[in-house]
């Protein structure tokens with residue numbers, strides 16, 4: 001029989017793996033948005049696109065509901081990431 005501490009360790013090891021997946025996935029997403037930032041700066045396009053964000057939020061909220069996640073969390077999560085992306089876009093724009 002495993003002890004509660006063994007169970008905790010096993011669960012934490014899996015959580016650490018998931019955190020690594022999330023971080024690597026985010027790093028790949030930022031590589032793509034970096035390219036979008038360059039494209040936007042080169043073509044004098046605004047860093048933010050609120051219409052695109054609204055479509056993304058709607059899509060993620062529906063995916064969240066299907067997956068048993070809180071749609072409000074999905075919206076907060078996307079807004080958090082997009083805010084960082086827009087910061088990157090603005091930095092690229094001001095340095096080019």
Ligand SMILES: O=C(O)C(=O)C[C@]1(C(=O)O)C=C[C@@H](O)C=C1
Nearest residue numbers: 033036048049050052053082085
């Ligand atoms: O799709 C774009 O236009 C982007 O700049 C990427 C992105 C995103 O991170 O998904 C970021 C900022 C925009 O407001 C919308 C979406």
